[in-house]
Amino acid sequence: MVKVRLLATxxxxxxxxxxxxxxxxxxxxxxxxxxxxxxxxDPDGRPSxxxxxxxxxxxxxxxxxxxxxxxxxxxxxxxxxxxx
Numbered sequence: 001m002v003k004v005r006l007l008a009t010x011x012x013x014x015x016x017x018x019x020x021x022x023x024x025x026x027x028x029x030x031x032x033x034x035x036x037x038x039x040x041x042d043p044d045g046r047p048s049x050x051x052x053x054x055x056x057x058x059x060x061x062x063x064x065x066x067x068x069x070x071x072x073x074x075x076x077x078x079x080x081x082x083x084x
Contacts, residue, residue: 001020001021001022001071002020002021002022002023002029002069002070002071002073002074002075003018003020003073003074003075004018004019004020004021004029004033004074004075004076004077005017005018005074005075005076005077006018006019006077007076007077007078007079008078008079009079010037010051010077010078010079013036013037014033014036014037019033021033023069024068024069025066025067025068025069026047026053026055026060026066026067026069026075027041027045027046027047027066029069029075030045030046030047030048030053031045033077040077046065046066047060049080050079050080051077051078051079051080052076052077052078052079052080053075053076053077054075054076054077054078055067055069055073055074055075056073056074057074057076060075
């Protein structure tokens with residue numbers, strides 16, 4: 001199980017700040033969370049640009065487009081706000 005920390009409005013949407021998800025890759029993790037957070041994945045099934053995904057404190061993209069996850073990883077998901 002991968003530990004997932006949900007920040008800001010996400011913890012209210014899901015009902016808790018920390019959840020554990022059985023997932024081998026970040027895309028699989030995002031797909032499983034999409035039941036509670038529909039906009040967490042884009043139409044292609046990739047993690048949405050509406051959120052910042054950190055794996056062990058670093059942007060997930062430093063590990064590739066769809067990094068593998070282990071039970072020792074912590075994924076932090078932060079909603080991205082944009083102003084105009």
